[in-house]
Amino acid sequence: MTSLVACAPASLALSLQVAGVVLLLFLVCGIALGYLLSQPIPLRGLLDAIISLPLVFPPIAIGFFLLMAFGRHGAIGGWLHQTLDWELVFSFQALVLASFVAGLPLVAKPIQSAIEGSARDLIEAAYTLGKGRMETLILVVIPVVRRSIVAGLTLGVGRSFGEVGITLMLGGNIIGSTETLSLAIYNRVLDGDFDCAAKLSMLLGLVSLGLFFLLRRLGRL
Known part of the structure; x- marks a missing residue:
């Protein structure tokens, strides 16, 4: 295991840092969105389609559209640059x-599926009984669908790796800055270092x- 880690310790x-932050985001946004998608809210179909897009659309194409949106000249990225003097792309946040x-x-x-199947009643x-959405989510929904929450979090974090x-x-694949473990494998293959690529793949x-x-x-459980 030591040799595996030593092959690309920074990556x-x-x-691991990205996975930790993403896990926290999933705990909040993933549960909230799963709950919202199970409710008869306006534009539910559109929200469902947007969230599900990464399952059916090529990741490289999604990345391109996000780059166009969050780049310095993009609609969101341009505003961030002009207002906060902050660039999202090619950073840890990216x-x-x-x-x-x-x-x-x-x-x-x-x-969403668990709520629709076992928690709707x-x-x-x-x-x-007069409970609000937030109170219902915390006191009723989360305890009932906790297994699905844990399963979703596990799959989501695994996908991040x-x-x-x-x-x-x-992220731009900047070695020493935005090179994740998966990108390290890609870079080692391009460099012809198949031994290191194999070790990282094993990891x-x-x-x-x-x-x-x-x-x-x-x-x-």
């Missing part, structure tokens, strides 16, 4: 955004297997 540390977008449907959709009962396409476009494989067995164990 491993960066990927890596977090890429991983968040890629993994969000894997978190929100299972939660309880939600209606809570509304009948393997994200390449969106990260490549937004990613171990992480994936660990997440898989964790998911199976949690599913039995």
Whole structure:
């Protein structure tokens, strides 16, 4: 394991940092969006389509559109640059955004399905008793669908470790700065360092297997 980590220590540390931040975002946004998608809200279909887009659309294309939006001359990026003098692309925040977008449907959709399948009657009962949306979410929904929440979080974080396409476009693949573990494998292959690429692939494989067995164990609780 030591030799695996030594092959690209900065990339491993960066990927772990991104995964940690993304996990926190998934805990808040993933659960909230899964709950919203299970409710009869306006433009629900459009919101569902936007969240699900990374499941069916090429990641490199999503990364390109995000780059156009958040780049210095983009609608959002231009405003950030002019107002806050801050550029999102080619930064740690860009890596977090890429991983968040890629993994969000894997978190929100299972939660949505679980709520629609097992918590709908309880939600209606809570509304009948005068509970608000937030109170219902915290006291009723989360305890009932906790297994689906854990499963979604596991899948979403696992997806963040393997994200390449969106990260490549937004992060820029800058060695020592925005080179994640997956991009390190890509770079080592381009450099002809297949031994290091193999070691890093084994490390990613171990992480994936660990997440898989964790998911199976949690599913039995």
